[in-house]
Amino acid sequence: MVIPQSFDTFRRACSLFATGVTVATVRAIDGTPHGLTVNSFTSVSLDPPLILICIDHDASVISCFLESSHFAVNVLGQEQRELSMRFATRGMDRFDGIAWTPGVSGAPLIPEALAHFECRKTNTIEAGDHTIFIGQVEEMGVREGRPLLFFASSYAALK
């Protein structure tokens, strides 16, 4: 069956794949923390432990991810919807008032995240209008809680 292709249909179809929500973080060369909301997070390999995220070439923070040897991925809990919106908003200091701590690699860890992965960047792949960042997980943390979900362009929670 041939399905008519369109940008809107592609976006809508992708949005029907329910995901969790993460904030990917990095330190700039001058030490300042940067990050953005990311739901393209995927685990890739168990041995070695690899994950990936995809970042839009237009994202203001992509240069920090390209320049840094390490980044972190913070998996948000269902009570962190505001944080997700903040880290997807342009033109504000996203870390203002956030009690982040540096991980072993220096990448910012967000308090109360359900899980965090501290990664050494092992590979980047240009793919269309995004770059895929593959990271080897060097440190991890987990806590109890329920996840923030994203489905059909809206936030959701487990019932």
Ligand SMILES: Cc1cc2nc3c(=O)[nH]c(=O)nc-3n(C[C@H](O)[C@H](O)[C@H](O)COP(=O)(O)O)c2cc1C
């Ligand atoms: C739930 C959600 C998931 C997102 N996932 C991604 C993603 O995987 N990759 C990406 O580049 N942008 C993603 N974004 C968009 C970025 O967070 C947002 O465009 C970016 O932070 C814009 O600001 P900037 O260009 O100032 O960095 C997502 C946004 C939301 C709300």
